[in-house]
Amino acid sequence: MLIVMHHQASASEIEAVEAAVKALGLRAEPIPGSERTAIGVLGNQGYVDDSSIRELAGVRDVIHVSKPYKMVSRDFHPAPTVVDAGGVLIGGENAPVMIAGPCSIESEEQMLTAAQQVKAAGGKILRGGAFKPRTGPHSFQGLGVEGLKYLRLAGDESGLPVITEVMRIEQLDDVCRYADILQIGARNMQNFDLLKEVGKLDVPVLLKRGMSATIEEFLAAAEYIVAEGNGQVVLCERGIRTFERATRNTLDLSVVPLIRELSHLPIIVDPSHATGKRTLVPVMTKAALVAGAHGIMVEVHPDPDKALCDGAQSLTGEGFATLMQEVDRLLACLGSCDTQ
Ligand code: PEP
Ligand code: MN
Numbered sequence: 001m002l003i004v005m006h007h008q009a010s011a012s013e014i015e016a017v018e019a020a021v022k023a024l025g026l027r028a029e030p031i032p033g034s035e036r037t038a039i040g041v042l043g044n045q046g047y048v049d050d051s052s053i054r055e056l057a058g059v060r061d062v063i064h065v066s067k068p069y070k071m072v073s074r075d076f077h078p079a080p081t082v083v084d085a086g087g088v089l090i091g092g093e094n095a096p097v098m099i100a101g102p103c104s105i106e107s108e109e110q111m112l113t114a115a116q117q118v119k120a121a122g123g124k125i126l127r128g129g130a131f132k133p134r135t136g137p138h139s140f141q142g143l144g145v146e147g148l149k150y151l152r153l154a155g156d157e158s159g160l161p162v163i164t165e166v167m168r169i170e171q172l173d174d175v176c177r178y179a180d181i182l183q184i185g186a187r188n189m190q191n192f193d194l195l196k197e198v199g200k201l202d203v204p205v206l207l208k209r210g211m212s213a214t215i216e217e218f219l220a221a222a223e224y225i226v227a228e229g230n231g232q233v234v235l236c237e238r239g240i241r242t243f244e245r246a247t248r249n250t251l252d253l254s255v256v257p258l259i260r261e262l263s264h265l266p267i268i269v270d271p272s273h274a275t276g277k278r279t280l281v282p283v284m285t286k287a288a289l290v291a292g293a294h295g296i297m298v299e300v301h302p303d304p305d306k307a308l309c310d311g312a313q314s315l316t317g318e319g320f321a322t323l324m325q326e327v328d329r330l331l332a333c334l335g336s337c338d339t340q
Helices: 013-022 110-121 145-158 170-179 192-199 215-227 255-262 271-275 278-291 315-335
Strands: 002-005 026-029 038-042 059-061 082-083 086-092 095-103 126-127 162-165 183-185 203-208 233-237 267-269 295-299
Touching: 002 110, 013 026, 013 038, 059 126, 082 233, 086 095, 086 278, 095 110, 095 315, 110 126, 110 145, 110 315, 126 145, 145 162, 145 170, 162 170, 170 183, 170 192, 183 192, 203 215, 215 233, 215 255, 233 255, 255 267, 255 278, 267 278, 271 278, 278 295, 278 315, 295 315
Parallel strands: 095 126, 095 295, 126 162, 162 183, 183 203, 203 233, 233 267, 267 295
Antiparallel strands: 002 038, 002 059, 026 038, 082 086
């Protein structure tokens, strides 16, 4: 529920409304705006009888929010959230952030080389998976904690913060010891126990859209994390499952402007998993930036033909460097023509 106050409502009227909300056993969260204050009501598990609130002095309107998410919505939090991802700012007016690195961490040498390529080209965050959610059990499942150590080393050597996927609650201690940002993958977007646990931590989280998740489900998943107290959430569109098999997934780019409307959380795009094809990654990266993405996550491998995972969609170091030059030119152009 959202209580909208008259623009001339006094501080004591606002306090009286907050007290009335608390008297119902609910939480009141004032949302100051440039025109008027609103008060978000949290903690209800169903419809709230608003009769004790609607008639109070200074109240202009009471809006019942039927969506399964509130705290991540623009209604409750009009200002954009900026996530501090290991010192790199994502969201708001900050320049789009390029996250790059291999799908899987395969060896110390591979990770150090990839990190050096990502850094040299201008990438800001290094990725690499140690716990891999593979479709079949016979595929490479990742190096686990050994891989996390290589990722941390590569991040430290290159000066890049690092992101890696966590699949289970039991992996959280290890992943938090070595990573700056936690990734929750598409397959775990609705692993609600994991989301709640990550919500109790003070660590930034990249939440990927489930492969068949609606926008409402995606935002409701983010709500699980934010509702536990961790507001440092970045959303990631990575393509959804459709009838089309010519691409690995179907990149749903319209969610970028839509999520910017519905939520204050940053939204980035992963064109690698969305397309599954290296040749499509550069153009879809640029399309995502035009659509307003706050960042991009791409897979980059020193030798994609030998990659243990997702080689077909991985750029080479040189390919990434070329893409970064194109991105720089595009961003300069967007800055001067303001498409948003
Ligand atoms: C990944 O980023 O390596 C990954 C497994 O992505 P997704 O969860 O989007 O499939
Ligand atoms: Mn991958």
